[in-house]
Amino acid sequence: MSEQSDTGSEGIPAATVVIFRNAPQGGPPQLLMTIRSREMVFAGGMAVFPGGRVDPADFDLGAAVGGPLDPEEAAHQVAVVRETLEETGLVIGLSGEIDAAKARAARDFLQETGELSPVLDHFGWELELDQLVPFARWFPKNENIPRVYDTRFYLADLGTGAVEIEADLSENTHLFWTTAQGALDAAEKGDIKIIFPTRRNLERLAQFDSFAEAKAQAEAIPVRTITPHMGERDGKTWLEIGEDLGYPVTAEPLTTVARS
Secondary structure, three states: OOOOOHHHHHHHEEEEEEEEEEHHHHHHHHEEEEEEEOOOOOOOOOEEEEEEEOOHHHHHHHHHHHOOOOHHHHHHHHHHHHHHHHHHOOOOOOHHHHHOHHHHHHHHHHHHHHHHHHHHHOOOOOHHHHHHHEEEOOOOOOHHHOOOOEEEEEEOOOOOOOOOOOOOOHHHHHEEEHHHHHHHHHHOOOOOOOOOOHHHHHHHHHOOOOOOOOOHHHHHHHOEOOOOOEEEOOOEEEEEEOOOOOOOOOEEEHHHHOOO
């Protein structure tokens, strides 16, 4: 399957992942976030979850995966695996002999090739995409922003709290672990900036005390495309989403919305 166009009603296919780990001191799970480089056209300087656009090679590998996933869905999950390794150095959605040293070597190899398939062949790894849980899909096609991405969100669990991460320093300048509520609090204080979809997803994730709880809700609510729309409340314009998608907060005054 070929890559979709940058323009038109389809948008740019993209995928992102919410990676959970156990909090080192106990309490709610921590999530991995990244600060995007200010030079990036989309969400420059914003705190987001790891991910990016789906490349043509991801579609090729997705088409070759087979199994229960349709090729387009498989391509998005392949992109999540590739982007996570490239941006953070973490290995998710793969099986085989994997340790920290091999993960570092695989990241270096991926940065040379730009494609995941040669990495799998070189290290003898296999895709294990059932490690990824579909969580949401956001497509803000009604908004006046430079590039419109049709982004699928996934959940993944590292379990352990002992993991190594390092920013790629090209698209991202900083990686950090935080609870969902911690990220919301940081945004409220102005320590980080988050766009509308990230804020809504953090509010949803803050409801859960474990990865298992998040996974259970994700599996109970079918993923439907979320396209924010304008609404009027008390004479003011709000940006809104549907009420039945699992989100505790479904609207925000347009004057406070951070947009890319």
